[in-house]
Amino acid sequence: MRNDGKPAVVIGAGPAGLCAAIELKKAGAPVVLMDENAKPGGQLFKQIHKFFGSQEHKAGIRGFDIGKELLAESLRLGIDVRLKTEVVGIEAGLKVWAVEDRSKSYTFDAGTLILATGATENALSFPGWTLPGIMTAGCAQTLINVHRVLPGQRVLMVGSGNVGVIVAYQLMQAGAQVAAVIEALPRLGGYGVHTAKVRRAGVPFYCSTTIIRAEGRESVERAVIASIDAKFQPIPGTEQTLDVDTICLAVGLTPSIELACIAGCKQIYIPELGGTMPAHDEFMRSSLESVYVVGDIAGVEEASTAMEEGRLAGIHAAWAMGYMDETTMKTKTEETKTRLKALRQGVFGQKRFEAKKRIVEGRKEA
């Protein structure tokens, strides 16, 4: 237990960071929430679909409405939110080096650090992949749902995980046509209820299919796709040309671990959760006693799990800083873990549950 007056610094004001800061502030701990963007919420405000889960996970509520609720709560609690603030370094003793508004640099001492830096969408390289009109699915989602501009009229979606399928649906809601969703694996990745609503809108899904090249002079005019064999090699003669002006890539995300590396957190490789990420214990504590990792940086999942991880870390950090008694911490932790476990069951969740266990085991070894 320590209460040295130094604040907990939460880096990243997405769903995980917001929930961590809210739990800390509710316990009375000093907390500073930093985000490089002009607006808080991370990627929640582009999620316009209703969330899954149950009532305590805010199921049935649309992502951007959950974002608004979290922002209202952080305002009500009076959390010190510093926007347009990039953390560019973490020095020994948890000295945080921040750059505000790309012009003012300062450092200050954090007592506890909670890294909620999220993840970055993966790229996919193929001939023509740099052409204008090719973008990540998240980029298209930001354009249509946050900025309300349509990047193209006819779209090919590469990748059938939930991101690809949800963005395909949202592109149609925004007025675009989706020419196809293609998937390299023999089976579709996303939830069946998501694929079903896209399929009944007339969008074909092609499994065991990859993109061969994008064609166009100054921007995408066509995409050539082809079937692939069990070794992921294109099968000659199966090429098909699609007239599209936009190609969206939904081929996974990688945890944004830069700050965790700078801080010196031990990393572990878990391919199912996006690659290399900081190992953490059941309270989301990294290999460093006072540095927590929450949300996609701690393994790519979804906003609903990110929020619960943020709460876990916030609760534990509040106790470690001396702002919560042990009994309350244990009760709240158990409640949060129960909600989290509910989201990691079934055909999709079980794999993530097993992978998360390996992260915790990795922390023990480290």
Next chain:
Amino acid sequence: MNAEKSPDSRIVKHAVLGDMPAQKEVTIYFEGKPLKALEGEPIMATLVAAGVTVFRYTKKGSPRRMFCGIGRCTDCVMTVDGVPGVRTCVTEVREGMRVERQQGVGSWKVQAEASHAQ
């Protein structure tokens, strides 16, 4: 869809997001041409709405637009008010802002006393 020819591609009506609320307009200049922009939006959104498909050319002359849209990848950088390499996806429009395509890494076109772009 060819460069700069598509109509204004703003999504004014949406089943979930509702009608687009009235927003204050500002004017920015893309390659010297005035474009209607909405206060608070990033430069990228204004250019996409106007149908601009090429944001810059690499030093080998290859065209680029945007890729990640959230400030990670730097695909969308342009010369803004004389400052090259500005990420247009996370830089808000401002009245009178000059936005230009850059070739390669671009070059500085500002005097020392000119205000810095974001």
Next chain:
Amino acid sequence: MSAQQSLKTSGAPSLEELKAVGQLASEKDMEGRGCLCIECIEEIPCNPCQTACPQGAITVGFPITNLPVIDRAKCTVCGLCIPACPGLAITIKSVKDDTARVRFPWEYLPFPAIGDTVRMVDRQGRELCDGTISSITNPVRNNRTAVITAEFPRKFVQDAISIARRS
């Protein structure tokens, strides 16, 4: 659990896959006031249908990855679960004489108008036949998921699931 070959390759479940998990309603179930059809054949963590039902007619239970089970004796086909389902996987179907009706969720613009002739589509997005819109509701509690009813020839009742999107 079956291999769900159709769902996991075409994107939509086949009638056989629905039947295998007890989610294919019979035409007899659809007679009279009609019946609830939930097409949710994968174990995903989700239970708002259970929460939305005022009659306690839908059970997911614990874990919340269980598939929903409908108690047809309790269900009043009120339709509150249709917009509550985040997967847009719930419809209500009914048959009378040669006519069938489907009440389904809808989140695209433009909305059809009552009386409009529309094209009915099956789960694979194929156009089946003409239909007529008989009702559209979108109260605040739906949270921007409209619920539309369309009438069409009875022989398409098992396949029809929604209407074609107009652009």
